[in-house]
């Protein structure tokens with residue numbers, strides 16, 4: 072976009088009319104954009120982010136360049152993320168402005184391509200963000216951008232003809248892999264699932280994803296406020312999968328999570344007790360009750376050393392999401408979600424917006 076405008080600006084530069092001043096401004100923006108792409112290319116060439124992620128197929132086990140360990144914990148928002156973060160509510164106010172912003176500077180293409188091709192091995196650093204956790208390798212994360220969902224929702228509708236085709240997509244999430252969390256002698260990998268109605272609904276997806284990424288889970292804890300029979304919980308799961316995971320899984324059936332610090336059914340209590348530095352711990356928080364979720368999120372931010380990866384569907388006031396979420400049982404706006412998730416990333420937790 073910048074390039075096309077820049078060309079026109081160069082052609083009739085000479086007369087200092089209002090239009091020309093405007094075109095000059097656009098030319099300047101174009102130049103800044105080119106400089107940013109150059110910087111991105113340089114960073115990528117230096118292998119700055121050690122991308123090692125692959126979706127679906129085999130896990131990339133090629134050695135990550137040695138010696139590049141994070142001396143401290145930090146989070147680097149991509150250029151696209153910065154654009155959205157400084158004005159998240161306005162830029163997600165309606166589909167027009169959301170999709171226009173995504174498409175500007177070809178962000179949409181750079182973000183969509185690796186999702187479509189199912190490989191994140193060389194992510195574009197203008198779009199993808201980088202996190203360092205002290206003592207670990209730099210890690211790549213999907214950007215906190217747009218409506219914090221698959222960028223094809225709701226913008227890429229032409230191809231599928233269905234506005235909501237990508238509303239529940241998980242393909243855009245960049246999960247950790249064994250290059251981010253190499254095993255130690257006594258590493259344990261633990262999954263905490265707060266809001267787990269059935270094994271098949273999300274847990275099975277997570278377990279398979281992590282297995283593919285060289286991070287098979289050893290222990291699983293599931294809380295569900297509703298009482299679900301064993302038969303219903305395991306419905307539709309192949310016997311072999313059930314046999315594999317049943318012994319690893321502790322179900323707190325018909326037990327809602329609590330928020331008091333140290334409470335037995337506060338998942339944070341288990342995370343603090345069980346997850347040591349050499350462990351890989353994942354927590355999915357989706358109980359659809361902000362008054363329960365928010366205290367837990369803040370407890371995680373205050374004591375971040377235990378958790379590796381976090382998924383959270385934060386229900387906020389969003390004109391685009393309100394037809395899914397309604398207007399009750401929400402708190403804050405999209406900007407608040409950005410703030411929470413980036414606070415966690417700044418503390419070294421791979422925090423994702425869950426669907």
Ligand SMILES: *[C@@H]1O[C@H](CO)[C@@H](O)[C@H](O)[C@H]1NC(C)=O
Pocket residue numbers: 161164165167168
């Ligand atoms: C979408 O939101 C933007 C930013 O607030 C506003 O300027 C624009 O008029 C809105 N468009 C529609 C179609 O509502």
Ligand SMILES: *[C@@H]1O[C@H](CO)[C@@H](O)[C@H](O)[C@H]1NC(C)=O
Pocket residue numbers: 310
């Ligand atoms: C799966 O296990 C159940 C009992 O646990 C059994 O009734 C069923 O036949 C098994 N299915 C297959 C395909 O083996």
Ligand SMILES: *[C@@H]1O[C@H](CO)[C@@H](O)[C@H](O)[C@H]1NC(C)=O
Pocket residue numbers: 365401402403
């Ligand atoms: C949102 O949360 C804050 C702090 O937790 C609370 O004071 C406020 O009343 C909540 N708002 C809604 C609409 O639930």
